[in-house]
Amino acid sequence: MHYIIHTFGCQMNVADAEVLAGHLETMGYSETTTEELADVILLITCCVREHAESKVYGKIGELYDLKQKRPEIILGVGGCMPQQADVASKLQQRFPYLDLVFGTHNLASFPDLLDQVRNSGSTVVEVLHGVGGITENMPRVRRDNLKAWVTIMYGCTNFCTYCIVPYVRGKEQSREMSAILTEICDLAERGYREVTLLGQNVNSYGTDLVAHPDFADLLQNIEQISGIERVRFMTSHPKDFSRKLIAVLASSKKICEHLHLPVQSGSNRILQAMNRGYSREHYIALVDEIRRSIPNTVLTTDIIVGFPGETAEDFEDTLNLVREIRFDAAFTFAYSPRSGTVAATWAEQLSKEEKKERLKRLNDSVNEIALERNKPLVDQIVEVLVEGPSKTDETMLTGRTRGNKLVHFPSDPSVIGKILAVKITRAQTWSLFALPVGMPR
Numbered sequence: 001m002h003y004i005i006h007t008f009g010c011q012m013n014v015a016d017a018e019v020l021a022g023h024l025e026t027m028g029y030s031e032t033t034t035e036e037l038a039d040v041i042l043l044i045t046c047c048v049r050e051h052a053e054s055k056v057y058g059k060i061g062e063l064y065d066l067k068q069k070r071p072e073i074i075l076g077v078g079g080c081m082p083q084q085a086d087v088a089s090k091l092q093q094r095f096p097y098l099d100l101v102f103g104t105h106n107l108a109s110f111p112d113l114l115d116q117v118r119n120s121g122s123t124v125v126e127v128l129h130g131v132g133g134i135t136e137n138m139p140r141v142r143r144d145n146l147k148a149w150v151t152i153m154y155g156c157t158n159f160c161t162y163c164i165v166p167y168v169r170g171k172e173q174s175r176e177m178s179a180i181l182t183e184i185c186d187l188a189e190r191g192y193r194e195v196t197l198l199g200q201n202v203n204s205y206g207t208d209l210v211a212h213p214d215f216a217d218l219l220q221n222i223e224q225i226s227g228i229e230r231v232r233f234m235t236s237h238p239k240d241f242s243r244k245l246i247a248v249l250a251s252s253k254k255i256c257e258h259l260h261l262p263v264q265s266g267s268n269r270i271l272q273a274m275n276r277g278y279s280r281e282h283y284i285a286l287v288d289e290i291r292r293s294i295p296n297t298v299l300t301t302d303i304i305v306g307f308p309g310e311t312a313e314d315f316e317d318t319l320n321l322v323r324e325i326r327f328d329a330a331f332t333f334a335y336s337p338r339s340g341t342v343a344a345t346w347a348e349q350l351s352k353e354e355k356k357e358r359l360k361r362l363n364d365s366v367n368e369i370a371l372e373r374n375k376p377l378v379d380q381i382v383e384v385l386v387e388g389p390s391k392t393d394e395t396m397l398t399g400r401t402r403g404n405k406l407v408h409f410p411s412d413p414s415v416i417g418k419i420l421a422v423k424i425t426r427a428q429t430w431s432l433f434a435l436p437v438g439m440p441r
Contacts, residue, residue, distance in 0.1 A: 001039040002032040008056055009046025011198055011234065012169075013079055015149045016107060017044045020078070022139030023110050031141075035066060038073065040114070045079035047087075047164055049336040056081060060095050067097045074117055076100035078110075083168035085340055088127045096123070103127035104169055108135040136179050146387065146417050147194040148187050152180050152218065156200035158237065160264075161275050161342040162307065162335060165200055172201070174209050181221055188227030193417070194385060195222075197233040203240035216248040223254050229419065230385060230402065231255045235262060235302075239277035241286055250293040257294055258404040261287070262302035266321030267314035270307050273343075280321060287325055298328045298403030305362055306335040306355030309348035315358050322365050328373045328403070329430070330366045334359045367429050374405070374427035381423050381437055382407070386415050401432075409434040 003024045007017045020042060021031065032038050043059060046052040056077070063075055075098050082088040083103040091101050099117045105128040106113065116124045134154065142148055155170040156163075184195055197218075199205060205215040215233075222231055231254045238261055249255050261283075265271050268280050278286075290297055303318060322330070334355035337344035384399030384407050391398070396408045397416065408431060409422050421438030 001029045002037050003029040003040040003042070004032055004035055004038040005042045005044060006059060007044045008052055009044075009048065009080065011149055011196070012151070012200070013044045013046060014143075015151050015198055016079065016104070017042075018140045018142055018149070019107050019138050020044070020110060021141035023107075023114075025141055026139045027111060027114070035063070036070075040074045040076065042076045042078060045077060045081035047080045047084055047168060047338065049333060049338075051336070053081060057094075060091075060098070064095075064097060074099045074114070076102065076114075076117075078102045078104075078106065080104055080164070080168040082127050083129070084164065088125050092123055092125055099123055101125045101127070103129075105129075105132070108138060134173055134175055136175070145190075146192060146385070147196065148192050149198055150180065150183055150187070150195050151175070151198045152202060152233075153199040153205050157204075158201060158277070159275060159342075161273065162304065162338070164338040164341055167340050169200065172204060172208060174205050174207070176209065177206070177211075177213050177218055177221065180218065181225070184222060184225055184228060188225055191227075193228065193419075194230035194232065195228055197222075197231070199233075199235070201235065201237040201240065202233050203236050203242070203245065214242070214244070216242065216245045219245075219248050219252065219255060223252055229254060232258065232404070234260045236260065237277075238263070238283050238286055241290075243289070246290055246293050249290075256402040256404065257296050258298045258300070258402070259290065260300045260302075263321065263325075264302060264304050265307065265310075265314070266318035267310070268317075270310055270314050270317075273309065274304075274307065275342075280317065284321070284324065296403070298401075298405065299325070300329045300331070300404075301325075301327050302331045302333070303362060303366075304333050304335050305358040306350040308335070308343050308346040308350070310335075310350060310358075315361075319362065319365055322362070322369065326369050326373060327366065328405070329370050330362075332359060332362050332366060371427065371429045374429070374432060377405075377424045377432060378427050379424065381421055382434075383419050383421055384409075384434075386411070386418055386420050386440070388416050389413075406431040407434050408432070409436060411436050415440040 005017045007013050045056045082101050088101045153174040155172045156166045157172045159166050206213040382401045386399040390396040390408045397411050398408050418440035420440045422434035423437045424432050424434045426433040
């Protein structure tokens with residue numbers, strides 16, 4: 001028997017898909033990349049933006065013909081979309097050929113749900129809305145033998161007015177530090193060299209645990225694990241970024257000099273309406289302190305344009321902030337109303353045309369600055385963790401700097417999985433080109 005999993009959205013969904021793959025392989029399934037050969041096809045969905053949902057609906061529609069040809073195939077939809085009010089029932093009504101609909105809190109029970117489908121022959125819908133305890137030691141199939149996602153906490157309690165995540169992922173729950181450290185030690189023993197710690201807001205890690213360890217404490221313990229050479233994390237919330245955390249980052253040899261610090265808007269009025277919990281001035285001061293303590297920090301961010309009630313002046317505040325901070329990269333989005341969130345009910349919704357025009361102006365500035373930030377790297381020697389063949393040029397290999405910048409370079413495949421010194425020869429907006437200058441390690 002074979003399975004295939006299509007994953008939409010964020011790294012949390014990728015991590016969930018690894019667990020589902022682990023369950024399936026424990027049950028005797030093997031992965032395939034061909035839908036026609038699959039006995040189980042799962043879609044792990046995202047509902048953060050309308051575009052993500054549209055892609056899921058389109059994919060389910062594409063699978064109709066295959067389901068008619070092979071009705072024994074089990075088609076399942078999981079992830080964040082079914083957690084929304086009424087969406088699970090709407091999926092069942094709109095796509096009656098679906099066999100399984102489940103939510104973000106059903107990972108541990110997935111084998112039982114799949115057995116129910118196989119034994120009953122009818123559609124199984126189960127979406128848990130209450131959040132129980134964290135289930136540890138679930139099987140997992142990691143998609144990489146070099147870098148690993150490690151979830152340190154689940155859920156979110158910030159309730160930004162535009163965001164659906166707290167409603168579909170539940171309240172914040174931190175994993176016990178001992179469980180996280182055990183997982184990372186196991187990864188190190190298996191040859192992994194880099195871990196990325198995942199959470200909707202990693203900076204609030206530990207507030208719900210009895211001993212109240214914080215994120216800085218966790219990082220200090222990970223620093224001591226032999227074999228792990230690079231540590232990354234996402235995502236950080238500016239309101240919870242402590243001076244203690246900055247000091248730990250500055251003194252660490254393993255934590256990479258890349259921070260993803262979503263700002264969302266440069267307007268204080270909009271930040272307040274978003275319920276972000278910080279001001280423009282606070283964000284700028286935080287970035288200044290980070291850059292003083294860690295001078296070579298690569299800073300990336302998330303920005304939303306066209307939030308309800310955003311005026312031309314508010315948008316100019318965002319553009320000015322981008323020019324002042326000079327981010328290395330930014331993930332930019334036009335505001336997308338999400339049913340169930342506070343902002344979706346507000347009357348001052350901007351038109352698609354206004355949002356599209358502002359997004360283009362923002363992207364032009366972001367791209368211009370990104371290239372300017374990359375150009376000074378030419379002729380510098382940096383270390384990259386070699387990931388494999390380049391996706392754009394099969395004659396080249398690709399890797400990432402500690403600052404998470406993508407680098408393409410010619411070299412022998414024997415260096416894949418190793419850390420290699422390279423000299424930057426050319427800079428583009430989103431990538432760099434280089435030549436090897438040292439021996440891999």
